[in-house]
Amino acid sequence: xxxxxxxxxxxxxxxxxxxxxxxxxxxxxxxxxxxxxxxxxxxxxxxxxxxxxxxxxxxxxxxxxxxxxxxxxxxxxxxxxxxxxxxxxxxxxxxxxxxxxxxxxxxxxxxxxxxxxxxxxxxxxx
Numbered sequence: 468x469x470x471x472x473x474x475x476x477x478x479x480x481x482x483x484x485x486x487x488x489x490x491x492x493x494x495x496x497x498x499x500x501x502x503x504x505x506x507x508x509x510x511x512x513x514x515x516x517x518x519x520x521x522x523x524x525x526x527x528x529x530x531x532x533x534x535x536x537x538x539x540x541x542x543x544x545x546x547x548x549x550x551x552x553x554x555x556x557x558x559x560x561x562x563x564x565x566x567x568x569x570x571x572x573x574x575x576x577x578x579x580x581x582x583x584x585x586x587x588x589x590x591x592x593x
Contacts (some may be wrong), residue, residue, distance in 0.1 A: 476567070477552055478590045487548040489563030489584055497521050497541040500568035502580060503548050505589075507558035514575025517568035518546055526570050531557075553591045560586040 474581040481549050502517035506536055516527045516537040537593060546563060564580040 477588050478592065480567045481591055481593050482530070482555055483547070483553050483591070484551045485589060486547040486554065487550070487561055487563075487587060487589075489548075491544050491546065491563075491565060493582075494566055495541065495547055496539045496544050498568035501539065501546040501566065502536065502564045502568055502574070502575060503546075504559075504564060506586075507556075507559040510559075511564070512577070514577075515559060517570075517575055519568055524568070526568060526575060528572075528575060550589070553589075555591045555593045556571060558589060558591045560588050562586045 478531045497522050500517055500519045503515040504512050505515050506512040508516065515531055516525065516535055517538045518539050521541065524573050527535060527567050533549070534552055537547065539546045548561070550557065563584045564577070565582040567579045569576040569578055
């Protein structure tokens with residue numbers, strides 16, 4: 468099983484957009500939920516968003532609601548994280564993880580996520 472987190476461009480100015488992609492092998496995104504996390508320098512890893520199987524449901528942490536959009540493509544077996552209106556505070560290493568979308572108290576949990584991508588660095592300049 469492999470989660471490969473890719474992106475188009477890692478450095479963007481504040482207000483810009485980026486789309487991350489997570490190519491999954493070994494399991495189907497039509498049958499499994501995928502989560503996104505991020506870790507900024509000196510901070511703990513935090514949940515960002517997740518998408519249920521076949522994209523039937525989504526969750527966003529309060530910090531990214533209205534700013535990020537998560538989706539999945541069963542044909543490409545890929546999950547996307549569209550990030551808009553980026554701010555310097557969004558700078559972090561972003562990870563995708565499988566398989567699950569566990570939300571407790573409106574917070575995305577890492578419990579049960581056995582497979583993690585290597586992460587990709589997103590830097591937002593002011």
